[in-house]
Amino acid sequence: MLKVGLTGGIGSGKSAVASRLAGCGALVIDSDRVAREVVAPGTQGLAEIVAAFSDRVLDADGALDRAALGALVFADETARRRLEAITHPRVRARSAELAAAAAPDAIVVNDVPLLVEVGLAPTYHLVVVVQTEVATRLARLARDRGMDRAEAERRIAAQADDTQRRATADVLLTNDGSLADLHAAVDVLWRERLRPYEANLRERRPARSDHVVLAEADPTWPQQYARLAARIRHAVAPADLRIDHIGSTAVPGLAAKDVIDIQLTVPTLADADGPLAERLAAAGFPRLPGEWWDNPRPPGSGRWEKRLHGSADPGRPVHLHVRPADSPGRRYALLIRDHLRADPDQRAAYLMLKRELAASAPDSATWSTAKDPWFDEEHLRAEQWAAQTDWRP
Structure with missing residues (x-):
């Protein structure tokens, strides 16, 4: 199977790309969704988070209060790394299980917000980065998530910057235009690169051209x-x-x-x-x-x-x-x-x-x-x- 890493900063439109790829036929593994699964009530992951950060990070129903936890870790690098040591191995293990269950000719897209930050790029056949101007991201976070500007800026600053993401990008999708523009770019990527890449990989066949340009x-x-x-x-x-x-x-x-x-x-x-x-x-x-x-x-x-x-x-x-x-x-x-x-x-x-x-x-x-x-x-x-x-x- 072809393994594609998909990433982009918060508010970049990465989820829109993931949704379009799923519509094209990709198996999309959403790391955020998996991250919620591995810390659901009753899991060992949640128990370890409570042991590390106290029950202040639980809501009234005993589930993880993600906002409360975020307020603790986004401003504290040591705390964030402590949380990552609990959640990241579990997310990787569960994602690997989901990928292993895919068909041999599948194109598996791992939607990973922190792909760059945790150094996962070399584990994929291809890395797709969604890039959007910061001003546009701030506006989207305010409009779609109700996030105030200070919190949005703090979240953006806690992630890799555009230069770091571009260094890992085999494909850079710019999302400063319309949704139709983004969908068109994804469709071309699927048709002209991902599908042929998967077929070549499965057949152990190099893509080559004998013409010199x-x-x-x-x-x-x-x-x-x-x-x-x-x-x-x-x-x-x-x-x-x-x-x-x-x-x-x-x-x-x-x-x-x-x-x-x-x-x-x-x-x-x-x-x-x-x-x-x-x-x-x-x-x-x-x-x-x-x-x-x-x-x-x-x-x-x-x-x-x-x-x-x-x-x-x-x-x-x-x-x-x-x-x-x-x-x-x-x-x-x-x-x-x-x-x-x-x-x-x-x-x-x-x-x-x-x-x-x-x-x-x-x-x-x-x-x-x-x-x-x-x-x-x-x-x-x-x-x-x-x-x-x-x-x-």
């Missing part, structure tokens, strides 16, 4: 890499494997195909097979079929074997190169990246070559082989630079 340098590529790397790290845990951003998207200011190249270092090539390959596929990075290797530099010294995975997400192409620690190809990928970062002249020369090749609209295979002569020479330049600077991978 050169994109201008995107300053968010490193941030996109960081999100992907966090998912990979979560997938391969408890193994502590080195993960690197390589290729042109790792070189600031360099135009590139809009594909994030990532290198995962394993002890041996045998470690790239078996359980590790399946864990990567389950996390959204299925292996590309066939045999894969790097062209040696200099030519003629034998091919450098590797494993290559792609991304099941049609909205974020990825090449995940799995190389053993002793592979010359692993060292080469890091060397060329660092040399291009350090040498503006070679960076400019490489960009010129890329533009010339892209103009002829080659397919991926032609694109790669056409660059080989330039990289044969670049390898020599990079090795000289490495010796002069005492570079190490």
Whole structure:
């Protein structure tokens, strides 16, 4: 199943997105609803809250008085963390039970207000963030919840800010327009990304394109890499494997195909097979079929074997190169990246070559082989630079 994390600040309209996704066919797990369930009267969760905060947080019927509890914890970080230690493990466990009961082809959307704050982003295949201007949120909280401005501002300040949420967002839905606009954006997301992603994930099928389109340098590529790397790290845990951003998207200011190249270092090539390959596929990075290797530099010294995975997400192409620690190809990928970062002249020369090749609209295979002569020479330049600077991978 495809696991989607949905979040947004209080008053952002996240619930409207969740409702629309449910209408499209998603299984929505509402963390707020689950949070109420795990502290209902008679539960161990409620008993622990009373033990921690006294019966002042109970109403006349013995149920949790959420307003009274909120007044205690929102202004006190220590108290809030104490509450979270009681409720969060229970919410996660119950949410996991609900997800496990879903159909194999389900798209499970976890509606989690504090997804960013508790660091859950890497556990999902995709994170959707709903973002709305603070002024709009304040107006909605006053209109829809009867919340006074001071309390609304305090609630907003207690959550992650927009910058923190954007850093976790694979999809950013802006909700400053009409409800119809928001619904239209959700429908496109469902049709063009979530459904194809789920099918690819279930079939262990990478989403890929063989047509080369050169994109201008995107300053968010490193941030996109960081999100992907966090998912990979979560997938391969408890193994502590080195993960690197390589290729042109790792070189600031360099135009590139809009594909994030990532290198995962394993002890041996045998470690790239078996359980590790399946864990990567389950996390959204299925292996590309066939045999894969790097062209040696200099030519003629034998091919450098590797494993290559792609991304099941049609909205974020990825090449995940799995190389053993002793592979010359692993060292080469890091060397060329660092040399291009350090040498503006070679960076400019490489960009010129890329533009010339892209103009002829080659397919991926032609694109790669056409660059080989330039990289044969670049390898020599990079090795000289490495010796002069005492570079190490």
